[in-house]
Amino acid sequence: MKPREIVPGVHFVGVPDFDRRLFDALIPLPDGTSYNSYLVRGRDKTVLIDAVEPSKLDVLEEYLAGVPRIDYVVSNHTEQDHSGGIPWLLARYPDIGVLSSETAKPMLVEHLGLDPAKIRTVADGERLELGGKTLRFVYTPWVHWPETMSTYLEEDRILFSCDFFGSHIAQTELFVDGADCIMAEAKRYYAEIMMPFRKIIQKDLDKIKDLDIRIIAPSHGPLHRDPASIIGAYRDWTDDKPHNSVVIPWTTMHGSTGLMVDRLTAALVERGITVHPFNMGTADIGQLAMALVDAATIVVAAPTVHVGPHPVVFNAVVLANALRPKVRFASIIGSYGWAGRLVETVKAAMPNLKVELLAPVVAKGMPKPADLEALDGLAAAIAAKHKEAGIL
Ligand code: FEO
Numbered sequence: 001m002k003p004r005e006i007v008p009g010v011h012f013v014g015v016p017d018f019d020r021r022l023f024d025a026l027i028p029l030p031d032g033t034s035y036n037s038y039l040v041r042g043r044d045k046t047v048l049i050d051a052v053e054p055s056k057l058d059v060l061e062e063y064l065a066g067v068p069r070i071d072y073v074v075s076n077h078t079e080q081d082h083s084g085g086i087p088w089l090l091a092r093y094p095d096i097g098v099l100s101s102e103t104a105k106p107m108l109v110e111h112l113g114l115d116p117a118k119i120r121t122v123a124d125g126e127r128l129e130l131g132g133k134t135l136r137f138v139y140t141p142w143v144h145w146p147e148t149m150s151t152y153l154e155e156d157r158i159l160f161s162c163d164f165f166g167s168h169i170a171q172t173e174l175f176v177d178g179a180d181c182i183m184a185e186a187k188r189y190y191a192e193i194m195m196p197f198r199k200i201i202q203k204d205l206d207k208i209k210d211l212d213i214r215i216i217a218p219s220h221g222p223l224h225r226d227p228a229s230i231i232g233a234y235r236d237w238t239d240d241k242p243h244n245s246v247v248i249p250w251t252t253m254h255g256s257t258g259l260m261v262d263r264l265t266a267a268l269v270e271r272g273i274t275v276h277p278f279n280m281g282t283a284d285i286g287q288l289a290m291a292l293v294d295a296a297t298i299v300v301a302a303p304t305v306h307v308g309p310h311p312v313v314f315n316a317v318v319l320a321n322a323l324r325p326k327v328r329f330a331s332i333i334g335s336y337g338w339a340g341r342l343v344e345t346v347k348a349a350m351p352n353l354k355v356e357l358l359a360p361v362v363a364k365g366m367p368k369p370a371d372l373e374a375l376d377g378l379a380a381a382i383a384a385k386h387k388e389a390g391i392l
Helices: 054-066 086-092 104-112 180-208 227-238 256-270 285-294 311-323 342-348 369-388
Strands: 004-007 010-012 015-017 033-035 038-041 046-049 072-074 097-100 119-121 127-129 134-139 149-153 158-162 215-218 243-250 274-279 295-305 329-336 361-364
Touching: 004 215, 015 054, 054 086, 086 104, 097 104, 104 119, 134 180, 180 227, 180 285, 180 311, 215 227, 243 256, 243 285, 243 311, 256 274, 256 295, 256 329, 256 361, 256 369, 274 285, 285 295, 285 311, 295 311, 295 342, 295 369, 311 342, 329 342, 329 369, 361 369
Parallel strands: 046 072, 072 097, 097 119, 158 215, 243 274, 243 295, 295 329, 329 361
Antiparallel strands: 004 010, 010 038, 015 033, 038 046, 127 134, 134 149, 149 158
């Protein structure tokens, strides 16, 4: 591949990965992903922004075939899909220096075995003159590791944001112009890795708001030529106010919990509430995470297996607890054969969710009329809470 010009002196040297289907052995990648790097050439110095995933170094090598010297590689983020190529760069360009945030330096040493002497830390707001092009380093921590930063190219008004504003999608087009065609992928990415750090990301957004940005160039997915759209979406996703929606991770073994989910869903819809039920036997956990970005309420719906919640639903509880969505209300519904500790076990597994627990509904065997009426009552209680919260 040949470097592709974004603006004069700035080239895309990234690699789409159309075949990858899983990240971190956890996150589904239905659309693949990409590992974006950028070559910035000033009159005096040449800089590479981020490196690529080690498995794609052959492509980076091809890109850089005609580049005899690189002065610095900027490591915006230590995770290996962006920094894993740095050891190869150090071998290919023995004089190259690594620029990173202060927090990143020990992490680069720890994760990649880099020689600390090769790493120069840059302060928040520090500038680097390349000759007609000026890089400014902006600390944007916790998107999604503690050491993350963005790099702003002042003359061309490009923000190289690494994971921040990125999306897991492989495509050959460099840019996305409108919001809609990439927003689902970007939201999926935010949901899966950034949602736990929502409050800090609000501050990151405040921090970049005074930058005059023409292009956001992340290190996954296409570049944004309409920065306001993706920044606006991040404002909404990180905002404290949830939407009028309920997420129900569920499964059923003999139909009882399934009937309860159907009844509750219908009762919520009748009350004007959006419902996202996910049958965890087949659900894409990325879709579940996306629904949790906005939801005001989560209702865990599980049958009982060996006195505890069914494991596929319990996995969803563990995931939701880790993702720390902005949900305000929760409940637990489900069924059991002879005995169980469904409610206690689910409740204990979500300490990170700062929720008000609404009365659970648990049926012995098939739900009876009283159980179904209790589900209508739960729907009414959820609607009342959403009204109080000003979202219904
Ligand atoms: Fe794309 Fe956090 O690495």
